Amino acid sequence: xxxxxxxxxxxxxxxxxxxxxxxxxxxxxxxxxxxxxxxxxxxxxxxxxxxxxxxxxxxxxxxxxxxxxxxxxxxxxxxxxxxxxxxxxxxxxxxxxxxxxxxxxxxxxxxxxxxxxxxxxxxxxxxxxxxxxxxxxxxxxxxxxxxxxxxxxxxxxxxxxxxxxxxxxxxxxxxxxxxxxxxxxxxxxxxxxxxxxxxxxxxxxxxxxxxxxxxxxxxxxxxxxxxxxxxxxxxxxxxxxxxxxxxxxxxxxxxxxxxxxxxxxxxxxxxxxxxxxxxxxxxxxxxxxxxxxxxxxxxxxxxxxxxxxxxxxxx
Numbered sequence: 001x002x003x004x005x006x007x008x009x010x011x012x013x014x015x016x017x018x019x020x021x022x023x024x025x026x027x028x029x030x031x032x033x034x035x036x037x038x039x040x041x042x043x044x045x046x047x048x049x050x051x052x053x054x055x056x057x058x059x060x061x062x063x064x065x066x067x068x069x070x071x072x073x074x075x076x077x078x079x080x081x082x083x084x085x086x087x088x089x090x091x092x093x094x095x096x097x098x099x100x101x102x103x104x105x106x107x108x109x110x111x112x113x114x115x116x117x118x119x120x121x122x123x124x125x126x127x128x129x130x131x132x133x134x135x136x137x138x139x140x141x142x143x144x145x146x147x148x149x150x151x152x153x154x155x156x157x158x159x160x161x162x163x164x165x166x167x168x169x170x171x172x173x174x175x176x177x178x179x180x181x182x183x184x185x186x187x188x189x190x191x192x193x194x195x196x197x198x199x200x201x202x203x204x205x206x207x208x209x210x211x212x213x214x215x216x217x218x219x220x221x222x223x224x225x226x227x228x229x230x231x232x233x234x235x236x237x238x239x240x241x242x243x244x245x246x247x248x249x250x251x252x253x254x255x256x257x258x259x260x261x262x263x264x265x266x267x268x269x270x271x272x273x274x275x276x277x278x279x280x281x282x283x284x285x286x287x288x289x290x291x292x293x294x295x296x297x298x299x300x301x302x303x304x305x306x307x308x309x310x311x312x313x314x315x
Contacts, residue, residue: 004029023213030205030251034125038201038247039190041120046189048079048116050182061099061107066150067143069103074142077110078119078135091287092162101158102150109300110142113275117193118246125254133311134267141271141303148299157292200248208255215259224261224269226315231265232308236301239272249273263315268308275300 004025008014014021057076064072094104114135123131177185224231242249249270256266281293288296 019213021213023209026212026255027205027209030208030254031202034121034201034205034247034251035194035198037121037124038117038197039194041117041124042193043186043190045079045116045120046186046193047182049189050177050185051079057107059097061094061097061103064100064103066100066102067147069100070106070143070146070150073099073103073107073146074110074114074139077107077142078114078116078139091284095158095162100150101155102146102148104146105149105296106142106146109145109275110139112246112280113271114138114142115246118250118274121247121250122253125250126257130263133263134270137267137307137311138271141275141300141307145299145303149296152295154292154295157289157295159287159289162287197247201251204248204251208251211252211255211259218260221260224256224265226262226264226312231262232268232305232312235265235269235308236272236276236304239269240276240297240301241278242273246270246274262312264308264311264313267311268304271304271307272301275304 005016007028008021008025009016012024014024016022060076061069061073091104091108094107095101118138119131119135122134222228224235253266253270256269257263276297281297284293284296
């Protein structure tokens, strides 16, 4: 913090306590910290991910019974390589391998929302308690949401061409990986993921800096505080059309909490941005009929609302 203060107030000559000065100081302080944390988390989890290829994940989930399969799918979603653009081939592979629809949705909910970047960065920036709360509630939404969708028997709402695809039951043999191979896998993950998301991280830090410097604490507490019953659904409605990933939204979450926003409302906002983004819905429309997409949105949004209200009541 001393370096950011020196650069902002001494070198740049901005007045300490001014809106612009506090905004720039926050941005300078957060940028190297967040990018370094992101790089370390992606590298470490890249090594972990080398043990969980999509084929291994699919074979683990194939034939699993409901609920037990939902739990396993949600847990695998944390460590399995996934992004919105991979939703189509993963969904096709899971359905073709005999993974139940509800189990597949538990994975699709968990993988973007409770991914290792979100949990690792929350731990590094906001502490283990908030990271544990986010992971626990996110897994609960994924498990229960997938189980509910499975109970509704909605297989007819998968696009016909997906159900007609015959997936080869024999997987390619994968050679054993040495530790050096896994380190290289981690480096490749840093190059690919950090190279793809750094701009969203910078935008997120800039938004967070603006909130920190310009938004009065009383105003934020009045809009996103626990005293307003409508704050949670409004946060979800605002979050759905936004396009960001976990790395980009966490600096915003940090600033919102620092300004007095309620934990439940902020968690609901973050979950809706990551799990129900509009671009992901557009991609999923290639493989799901519109009725199933609306059911998916409704089930997940309902779970997120419950999380928000619950934590606003008890925290």
